[in-house]
Amino acid sequence: MPGHSRHDDARGRERESPLRALAGRVAQGDESAFEAIHARLTRGLEQYFLKRNGGVVHAAEELVHRTWVIAWRAFQQGRYDPDRAAVSTFVYAIALRVWMQACRDAHRSRTAPVALYDPPANAATDPADLSGNLHQAELLDALRECLQGPAGGADLTDEERALLVEFSKGASLRELGRRLGVSASTVHERKAAALEKLRVCLHAKGFD
Numbered sequence: 001m002p003g004h005s006r007h008d009d010a011r012g013r014e015r016e017s018p019l020r021a022l023a024g025r026v027a028q029g030d031e032s033a034f035e036a037i038h039a040r041l042t043r044g045l046e047q048y049f050l051k052r053n054g055g056v057v058h059a060a061e062e063l064v065h066r067t068w069v070i071a072w073r074a075f076q077q078g079r080y081d082p083d084r085a086a087v088s089t090f091v092y093a094i095a096l097r098v099w100m101q102a103c104r105d106a107h108r109s110r111t112a113p114v115a116l117y118d119p120p121a122n123a124a125t126d127p128a129d130l131s132g133n134l135h136q137a138e139l140l141d142a143l144r145e146c147l148q149g150p151a152g153g154a155d156l157t158d159e160e161r162a163l164l165v166e167f168s169k170g171a172s173l174r175e176l177g178r179r180l181g182v183s184a185s186t187v188h189e190r191k192a193a194a195l196e197k198l199r200v201c202l203h204a205k206g207f208d
Contacts, residue, residue: 023087026075034075038068041088045095052099063102067095092140139207146201154201160194167191 019040025033045067049060071091074080080090146154147161156164166176173184173191180187 019087020082023080023082027078027080027082029076034072037087037091041091042068045091048092048095049099053102063095063098067091067098070094070098139202142202142205142207143198145205146198154197156194156197160190160197163187163191164194164198 019037022033022037026037042064045064046060049063050057053059053063071094074090074094080087084090085093147156147164163176173187177184177187
């Protein structure tokens, strides 16, 4: 649809949602509303970081804390615009930047990417810096929705969904063919069909 974007989808979903209402209250300085958003999204943020840092719990918790520090600062400074992005998308975009900064810090110190740090005052709150992160975070959200199905997702069979997951982990056509008892060419055909369904789903959500 001309002019349609993933931001439109996110705004539509949260326009009358509790999260959107809470975000409006936070923008007015309501700390209890921020605590409510914190309670709704923290578990997901913990899983987000745990999947990326190899399951190091204390480091994931610290990165979640850093994400919320930046998010609260952004709300206080009026940097969150509900007409630009859903609050969940905004918070996950900050989380992505926090993780990227942790990886950069780890690279400099030659350690695993779980370094703790104190982000600068304007980290992840400049709209210009956030635009790319928001797009990536929204794309990841869209992929998750398409893979979860059936509501709002791609019309994938359980086998197709499993195939996509295995391919994302680096499994080869030949390896999956052996597991399924079919030829590599058959697996390729099934993969192509699954990817086409995924493409259609993402297109419906505003992604080309």
